[in-house]
Amino acid sequence: MxxxxxxxxxxxxxxxxxxxxxxxxxxxxxxxxxxxxxxxxxxxxxxxxxxxxxxxxxxxxxxxxxxxxxxxxxxxxxxxxxxxxxxxxxxxxxxxxxxxxxxxxxxxxxxxxxxxxxxxxxxxxxxxxxxxxxxxxxxxxxxxTGGEASIPARKSAPIERQLPCSLEDLYKGVSKKMKISRDVLDSTGRPTPVEEILTIEIKPGWKKGTKITFLEKGNEHRGVIPSDLVFIVDEKPHPVFKRDGNDLVVMQKISLVEALTGYTAQVTTLDGRTITVPVNNVISPSYEEVVKGEGMPIPKDPSRKGNLRIRFSIKFPSKLTTEQKSGIKRMLSP
CATH class of the missing domain: 1.10.287.110 (DnaJ domain)
Incomplete structure (x- = not known):
């Protein structure tokens, strides 16, 4: 043949x-x-x-x-x-x-x-x-897609959807499955509803506002190129950490005695490790202890990380006895 x-x-x-x-x-x-x-x-x-x-x-x-x-x-x-x-x-x-x-x-x-x-x-x-x-x-x-071939097709505006992610998701990276429903033209040009599962690969270190685009996953219509579907990363609030660029900030509550005499901070990281950070300096209300390399992964090079910044909330005593005041004056006098 x-x-x-x-x-x-x-x-x-x-x-x-x-x-x-x-x-x-x-x-x-x-x-x-x-x-x-x-x-x-x-x-x-x-x-x-x-x-x-x-x-x-x-x-x-x-x-x-x-x-x-x-x-x-x-x-x-x-x-x-x-x-x-x-x-x-x-x-x-x-x-x-x-x-x-x-x-x-x-x-x-x-x-x-x-x-x-x-x-x-x-x-x-x-x-x-x-x-x-x-x-x-x-x-x-x-x-x-069944459009008028003699006229260049226009493309519908992108469809944007928020994609809420925990700080743990953004720290470790994760695959998310999203089910979408859309109309697809069949062989006769009629729109037919279909369901589809999209896999979104969240990379370590991605920031709020990062966009993930799936080309032409909107509804199909005659003579129109389907919209792109765009997911926009949104960061959920975390009960312990706040993110500042590639750094993580954590607050520790300490007493005035600890602020003056020394304090050992213990922090559970986003991947479940416990790190111990001894602070030997006098801790003022504006003091910040920096632990290098314990922040968020850097997206372009996830083997590197930002810093962990420990800030302190110092609890001052509500009142002091006369004896306590005298003792403090003796200790702190030059």
Missing amino acids: GVDFYKVLEVDRSANDDELKKAYRKLAMKWHPDKNPNNKKQAEAKFKQISEAYDVLSDPQKRAIYEQYGEEGLNQAAPPPGAGGYPGGSDAGASFRFNPRSADDIFSEFFGFTRPSFGTGSDSRAGPSFRYGDDIFASFRAAT
């Missing part, structure tokens, strides 16, 4: 017209030479073969001859099944001849495009040539 047109279009031998159209749309977009500037020669050959396969299989008469006599039967002007005659014969076969169309003509006819621009190659004998620009491929995308 020569080339297997069904394999070329990646369809079953029982494929109907809608399935052939869908397969051609997908493959023509992938292999059009103007979409493959770095691999143009191979793309041109593939594009031509895809177009030939669609031209034959989408035509009931050509398809019937191909299935009975193969590609050779088409090239030898085989008669349609039931018309009598055989490939190469001189009787009824003369009434049918396979005239393959050019790949560009099939592409233009299929999507309703007229050739948008013409140019002449270095050899004038080669005749006119044309390219599909980016606006034409935008129209092509509209055609794949």
